[in-house]
Amino acid sequence: MASEGRRYQRLSRSHFGLNGTASLWLGDDHLLQVVSRGGWEQYRRWFFRDIQALIARHNAARLIWNFVVGLGGLLIGMGAILVLNAPSTTPGERAGLVIVGTIMGVIAVVFLAVAIANTLLGPSCTVYVQTPLGAEKLSAPGRIAVFERIVERLRPHLETAQAQPGTTGLRDVGAAFDQAPNP
Amino acid sequence: MTAELEGSGLRDRTFRCPKCSQELDPAATDPTGSLQCLRCLSVLSVALFPAFDTPPKEVSTASGETAGEGEAVCFFHPEKRAEVTCARCGRFLCALCDMPLGDRHVCPKCLDTSKMPELANGRFVGAYFSMLLGVIPVILFPISAGCFYLLPFVGGGAIAAGVASWNKPGSLVHGRRHGMAVVGIIGGVLQLLGVAGMVSAMIYSFKHGK
Numbered sequence: 001m002a003s004e005g006r007r008y009q010r011l012s013r014s015h016f017g018l019n020g021t022a023s024l025w026l027g028d029d030h031l032l033q034v035v036s037r038g039g040w041e042q043y044r045r046w047f048f049r050d051i052q053a054l055i056a057r058h059n060a061a062r063l064i065w066n067f068v069v070g071l072g073g074l075l076i077g078m079g080a081i082l083v084l085n086a087p088s089t090t091p092g093e094r095a096g097l098v099i100v101g102t103i104m105g106v107i108a109v110v111f112l113a114v115a116i117a118n119t120l121l122g123p124s125c126t127v128y129v130q131t132p133l134g135a136e137k138l139s140a141p142g143r144i145a146v147f148e149r150i151v152e153r154l155r156p157h158l159e160t161a162q163a164q165p166g167t168t169g170l171r172d173v174g175a176a177f178d179q180a181p182n183p
Numbered sequence: 184m185t186a187e188l189e190g191s192g193l194r195d196r197t198f199r200c201p202k203c204s205q206e207l208d209p210a211a212t213d214p215t216g217s218l219q220c221l222r223c224l225s226v227l228s229v230a231l232f233p234a235f236d237t238p239p240k241e242v243s244t245a246s247g248e249t250a251g252e253g254e255a256v257c258f259f260h261p262e263k264r265a266e267v268t269c270a271r272c273g274r275f276l277c278a279l280c281d282m283p284l285g286d287r288h289v290c291p292k293c294l295d296t297s298k299m300p301e302l303a304n305g306r307f308v309g310a311y312f313s314m315l316l317g318v319i320p321v322i323l324f325p326i327s328a329g330c331f332y333l334l335p336f337v338g339g340g341a342i343a344a345g346v347a348s349w350n351k352p353g354s355l356v357h358g359r360r361h362g363m364a365v366v367g368i369i370g371g372v373l374q375l376l377g378v379a380g381m382v383s384a385m386i387y388s389f390k391h392g393k
Contacts, residue, residue: 008356025356029285034356039312039344041354042305047285052235053209056228057201125228128201130235135201144228151230161285162233 008032011150015140022139024150029161031129031154035139046129046136048161053130054154056147061124066115073111080104121145198235200225209235248278258290269293300352309348310360310367317341317370324377331381338374341367 008025015022020037031051033044084101088094122145128135141147197206203223209231212218218227248264250256255265257277265275269290282294284302293299316337320327327334345364353359 010356023356032356034354036308036311038315039308040305041308043303043355045302049234049283049285051232053198053232054230055198055201058226058228126201130198135199137201147228155230155232158232158234162237 011153012141012146015142017139019139024138024140026153026157033138033140044136046131048158050131051129051154051158052132054147054151055128055130055135056125056144057128058123058125058144061142062118062121065118069111069115069118073108073115076104076111077108080108198229200227271299301355303355306352306355308354308360309344309351310353310364313341313345313348313367314360314363314370315367316344317367317374321370321373327374328377328381331378334374334378338371338378341371341374345371 008027011024011026011031013023014036020035020042022033022035025032025034027045030045030047035042035044080101083097083104086097088097122143124142125144125147127138127141127147129138141150197208199206200220200223202225203220205220205222207218207220207227209218209229212229216228216230218229219225220227249262250264255275257263257265257280258274259280260277263277263279266278267276267281267288268274269276270287271289271293274290274292276288276290280290282289282291284294289299294302320334320337327337345368348364349359349361351359
């Protein structure tokens with residue numbers, strides 16, 4: 001069973017969301033999306049021959065996160081300055097204010113670091129896989145730069161698979177089951 | 184019954200904006216590979232592959248050629264000529280019954296996750312569950328100590344899940360997670376020891392009237 005893990009190569013790091021942690025993997029003949037929530041893993045496959053296009057729609061997630069995190073860091077930082085400059089009557093009170101102000105300052109710095117990292121990671125996006133049955137949204141990746149790396153990595157596999165002669169595209173499974181007699 | 188192609192824009196070599204479903208022409212892509220939807224103003228980065236230009240083979244119940252004298256016939260349709268064999272059970276299949284999975288061909292009966300576990304669409308990873316049960320109460324001990332009467336069940340559950348998952352199939356991409364199971368078992372043991380310690384302390388203080 002340990003050999004199962006070696007069949008797949010990771011395409012994107014884990015992307016945290018409300019539905020769980022999502023990641024993309026490259027299989028022998030298909031693209032695999034894994035969404036993990038608690039102990040449950042859900043799999044979604046797209047075979048190379050069925051993938052017509054990969055589409056990344058630029059979104060404002062990065063700006064929104066920067067605004068929220070930056071504003072939070074700014075408010076906490078201002079609070080830290082106020083606390084550190086607050087008047088105190090006893091040494092013990094002064095020590096307490098310094099401790100609280102320092103903790104708030106550290107939190108503000110962390111928020112600022114998160115905002116800077118979010119900016120450096122580049123524009124955010126939502127990725128879709130286009131197949132003959134339409135476009136399906138992927139839970140990962142969330143960055144344009146990662147999307148472009150994934151496309152470059154997938155392109156030789158898709159072009160090889162789609163250049164092979166033989167049956168291509170999706171088949172209507174329903175008709176086959178309707179027609180197949182019971183053994 | 185034919186394969187559903189409506190809404191894909193495939194025949195006109197267009198595709199739809201994923202946000203507003205407006206039909207878009209890939210020829211309008213700029214040199215950087217970006218395309219803007221004029222209806223919702225979404226900016227799209229599009230990567231097209233050869234399958235975009237090749238419509239899928241249309242399939243209907245009439246698919247497959249009629250078998251001639253002496254020719255191999257489909258297992259499910261004796262009047263149709265066999266074209267491939269099922270990679271799993273070896274049955275002869277006509278064009279309609281052929282279920283292509285990448286480079287493999289399987290029959291409709293074998294296209295079943297109970298027979299082909301590699302096609303399963305979900306899996307419970309017991310080792311990961313064991314680690315969650317074992318680690319979270321230990322990390323949040325000040326909180327979990329207030330609910331110590333639940334710790335025997337949580338800790339026992341972590342140990343049981345870790346042991347039960349040891350020889351079971353693990354994650355499809357990560358394989359068996361023995362390390363997680365070990366962490367979960369250790370966390371469960373720590374929880375049980377913590378409960379035993381707390382109960383012992385309570386009994387001791389009760390006996391000595393403190």
